[in-house]
Each structure stands twice: as C-alpha cells, then as structure tokens.
Amino acid sequence: MNAELRRRAYLNAMQVASWLPRVELPFAAPSRPELLVQPEPVVESRPTPAPTPQVSASPVPARAEVPAAVTEQVRERPRIEVPKPGSSAAAREAEAASPVSEPAPRERAQPAPRFSLQLLRAGACAVLVELPTGEPFQSRDPAYLLLKDLLRAAGLPDSPQLIGEPVRWPLLVRGSMDQGPEAALEFVQSFIAARLEEQEPCSCLWLVGMPAIRFAGEADAHSYNRELQIEGLGAAWALPGLELLMEEPARKAELWQAMRRVRQRWLTSV
Structure with missing residues (x-):
C-alpha cells in the first residue's frame, strides 16, 4: 500500500470527506478546483425583538433596575465562527500522514537443539x-x-x-x-x-x-x-x-x- 492509499484509508476511517493538504503531497491525486474556494464565514443573524405592548393595569410593585451593561451582555449572543477549510483538514492530514508507531516485535527464543x-x-x-x-x-x-x-x-x-x-x-x-x-x-x-x-x-x-x-x-x-x-x-x-x-x-x-x-x-x- 503506497502513501496515497494509506492516506485515503485513514481519512475514510475518520469519516472525512473533503480535505486539503498544506503542502504538495508526493504521488497524490490533483486537487479539485471547487475545493480550493474558501467559503465566507457564516454569522448567525440575531432576530429583532418585537415591541412590547403597553397594557394599563393595576399598579405593580416596581422591580429593581438592572444595569444597562448587564442587560446588553445578556442580549448579545455569542458569534459562531466557522473554521477555515484548511486548518482542521491540515491537522487531520498531518496526523494521518504521520507514521503509526508499532510496538517492537518481541525476540523469539531459539528452539532447543536435539x-x-x-x-x-x-x-x-x-x-x-x-x-x-x-x-x-x-x-x-x-x-x-x-x-x-x-x-x-x-x-x-x-x-x-x-x-x-x-x-x-x-x-x-x-x-x-x-x-x-x-x-x-x-x-x-x-x-x-x-x-x-x-x-x-x-x-x-x-x-x-x-x-x-x-x-x-x-x-x-x-x-x-x-x-x-x-x-x-x-x-x-x-x-x-x-x-x-x-x-x-x-x-x-x-x-x-x-x-x-x-x-x-x-x-x-x-
């Protein structure tokens, strides 16, 4: 089994469908052009809250006012960053390309002469x-x-x-x-x-x-x-x-x- 077949076997075992190497790999198949296009990072849009209707009712005890800075932190949701298609794939490629260390074979005892x-x-x-x-x-x-x-x-x-x-x-x-x-x-x-x-x-x-x-x-x-x-x-x-x-x-x-x-x-x- 050459290096390319071993690399593809490792990627199939890890369920990796697409990957890109950091450097040109010897004896590797040519890369497909559509895989070289880096997609733009997707940022999830934050929905605009609907205005709260004013309802006249009996007086309600006043709540403790929350600082504006804390309220802003609660409203702000974390941004989801999509990793670039070269970072994780390169790491997986390096891991797959690294030789697997096998345990040293135990020395067999020579048979007894007769x-x-x-x-x-x-x-x-x-x-x-x-x-x-x-x-x-x-x-x-x-x-x-x-x-x-x-x-x-x-x-x-x-x-x-x-x-x-x-x-x-x-x-x-x-x-x-x-x-x-x-x-x-x-x-x-x-x-x-x-x-x-x-x-x-x-x-x-x-x-x-x-x-x-x-x-x-x-x-x-x-x-x-x-x-x-x-x-x-x-x-x-x-x-x-x-x-x-x-x-x-x-x-x-x-x-x-x-x-x-x-x-x-x-x-x-x-």
Whole structure:
C-alpha cells in the first residue's frame, strides 16, 4: 500500500470527506478546483425583538433596575465562527500522514537443539562422539566398529573407556529453563571440562560429528579435519560424523590425510 492509499484509508476511517493538504503531497491525486474556494464565514443573524405592548393595569410593585451593561451582555449572543477549510483538514492530514508507531516485535527464543553425545577416553586422547541413534554404542554397531577402526588407524587403543553418562539435549522436556543453542554450548563445554579434570591430561580432544563440533568447539562444517584451539579445553580435532563417513566413503581419504598430520600430537606423548 503506497502513501496515497494509506492516506485515503485513514481519512475514510475518520469519516472525512473533503480535505486539503498544506503542502504538495508526493504521488497524490490533483486537487479539485471547487475545493480550493474558501467559503465566507457564516454569522448567525440575531432576530429583532418585537415591541412590547403597553397594557394599563393595576399598579405593580416596581422591580429593581438592572444595569444597562448587564442587560446588553445578556442580549448579545455569542458569534459562531466557522473554521477555515484548511486548518482542521491540515491537522487531520498531518496526523494521518504521520507514521503509526508499532510496538517492537518481541525476540523469539531459539528452539532447543536435539543431540546425544558420549565422552570417551582412548589413550592420550579424549573423544566426544555423536551417538547416531541417541543410545549408547553396542559392541556390534556399525558406527562403533568404524570408530574402533579410526582409533586403531590413529595409533590409539581401539577399546575406549566411557567417561560419564551420555549428554542428551534438551535436558528437560518441559519447563521455562533456557535450552537454546547458547545454553547447550555452555553446558557441553562445562561438562567436558569437569570430566577431563578427573582424568589424566589429554593431548587432544576429538570432536566427532556436527553436534560435538558446534557445541564443544563453537565451529561448523568448514572445520572438518582441522585442528581447533578451545578456551578451557585445549587442542581439539574436528571429524565428520560416523554416519556421514559411512554414507560418503570418499570423505575417509581426506580424513586419513588430516590424521597423518595431527596424529603426531598424541603419538609423541605416549
């Protein structure tokens, strides 16, 4: 809706049939000539009082005389002034043309992400891996067998130890607690830092899968196969998820090239 249509909608809502702008309005229709003629102000005429007939009657007690000035004020009626056809219309036009202030939209809370992570310990490395099914690994799960192959290729023990229970997000199904991405990031990093303090110092933290990379390393898919430095957690290495590696086997070659560069970090500390 342009400015002219909005202006006419405001005037129709106020039941204003005729109006004149004070200045030329952009994109406005041309004014009609008959509306530019200012009518003369109408003054209501005062009727002439009829003469009072004199009636002879019995003498009446004399009334108190009223001053002439007071009588003149009573007889004089107020004059009705008709406003000029530009004053009120201009005010209504200015009011209609002014933008209507709308309340600022409330910022919507971001939806809670959903993921399941498991923290493991394999030699000198800690592994934060995404659980593809949301449940702990079983010994014959294809994803777990692939993880064992990766650890074996990296020169680490292929039977990692569990550290704590899986981290499932959101924590609560219902409730008013903030469970958005920022809260998830803070919780995951605090959980890892607390668990690693209970273990021997690790040389590198593996982040396997996008939820682990995002909510522990504050990174995205562009960080696959790259090293990260996380404040409070130290050195980390970002890997694609186990399901993604099984669906796209071509990623394993790039992963192996990156592992050859990074594996020296934990092999030297063994």
